[in-house]
């Protein structure tokens with residue numbers, strides 16, 4: 001940490017409080033205090049009265065204390081400032097701890113040392129208090145690969161100002177991990193970041209109230225006023241709002257992406273977020289693509305959809321107690337690069353095969369662990385009866401099937417079959433393969449589960 005960085009940081013805090021930058025004397029005082037000089041030494045160097053220097057210092061410390069929410073004095077000045085400016089990791093940890101205590105948090109948007117100088121001064125001038133609530137976001141310790149996806153997200157959010165982004169894919173593919181990783185890398189770029197999960201969904205008005213509570217606690221009466229206020233914030237501040245587990249607002253037992261009646265207003269809200277011009281982004285993370293997403297993905301509105309496929313990276317198998325490095329890729333291919341399936345099967349191989357991957361593969365069996373089974377049970381029961389029929393049929397064949405072959409072997413009307421296939425694609429359970437003919441392929445791990453555990 002250099003003196004310049006300390007000065008920039010202190011200057012940004014003072015500017016926020018007083019709307020004035022450090023004057024020359026204040027700048028010198030900060031430099032000398034940072035070097036460990038006493039008030040008397042500073043007074044002697046710059047030919048001031050010792051009492052006057054002391055008063056100036058105390059004024060500065062008072063401003064800094066108010067801005068940082070900690071009591072700052074001469075004896076703790078250097079370390080406290082370093083602590084607040086040290087590194088992104090330190091910030092995340094520090095702020096996440098604070099969220100847990102206060103629910104709301106902010107950190108100074110200080111100029112980072114590796115930014116070009118012209119950007120640093122802009123940062124200071126534009127200094128604002130960011131507000132983050134990442135209490136519900138997971139902490140990411142090991143994260144591999146996905147550079148392309150991270151780059152794509154950066155492009156959409158920072159270059160194309162995409163207002164609505166959906167991150168979609170099968171359960172366990174790493175959607176949540178990817179978005180949290182993106183935030184960890186770009187924390188300083190937003191004034192507001194809020195992470196919410198819809199695992200236990202709530203009606204839209206409660207969600208909007210909850211978001212406003214964090215950004216701007218004010219008691220607006222009607223949902224319309226609240227939504228308007230939220231949109232105003234999206235216009236005026238660079239916000240990133242994440243809604244995870246969005247599939248829970250859709251209806252189980254029906255085609256993918258059908259809103260439950262009590263959550264229907266989310267559809268209007270998502271449309272509003274895309275139609276109104278603002279500088280923020282809303283990220284929806286989910287396992288089901290809602291039909292509007294297809295229609296929305298056009299040039300008219302800034303909307304993007306990132307569909308996560310398997311992670312075919314050997315590193316993901318590190319530190320899992322596995323042997324036979326040369327067989328790991330085969331194992332990853334067998335489990336379709338799904339990090340959660342791979343975690344589960346790695347534990348089983350470690351316990352039963354003493355970590356010998358080659359011996360496990362020699363069994364020539366796609367083993368479904370208990371963990372996978374209970375997870376697939378839930379997934380199967382979310383499917384509509386039409387999709388269940390199609391999945392049962394597809395699972396009986398090793399090879400992908402054409403629509404015509406399927407049509408001959410299931411008792412479904414052409415419309416039902418087509419809609420069912422579309423819905424299964426929107427859940428990432430079935431993929432379309434183009435050879436001479438268009439074929440439909442069921443996820444092989446899910447197919448194995450259906451073959452073994454679902455009645456025809």
Ligand SMILES: Nc1ncnc2c1ncn2[C@@H]1O[C@H](COP(=O)(O)OP(=O)(O)OP(=O)(O)O)[C@@H](O)[C@H]1O
Pocket residue numbers: 142143144145146169170171172173174175176177178286287311316339340
């Ligand atoms: N790129 C990655 N590097 C290392 N681990 C990963 C990576 N992506 C995902 N994981 C790990 O895989 C597991 C599943 O990831 P995650 O929870 O993000 O999946 P998901 O797609 O959000 O699943 P769900 O739809 O069920 O919420 C987590 O333990 C996560 O840490």
Ligand SMILES: [Mg+2]
Pocket residue numbers: 175176177244245285
């Ligand atoms: Mg998730």
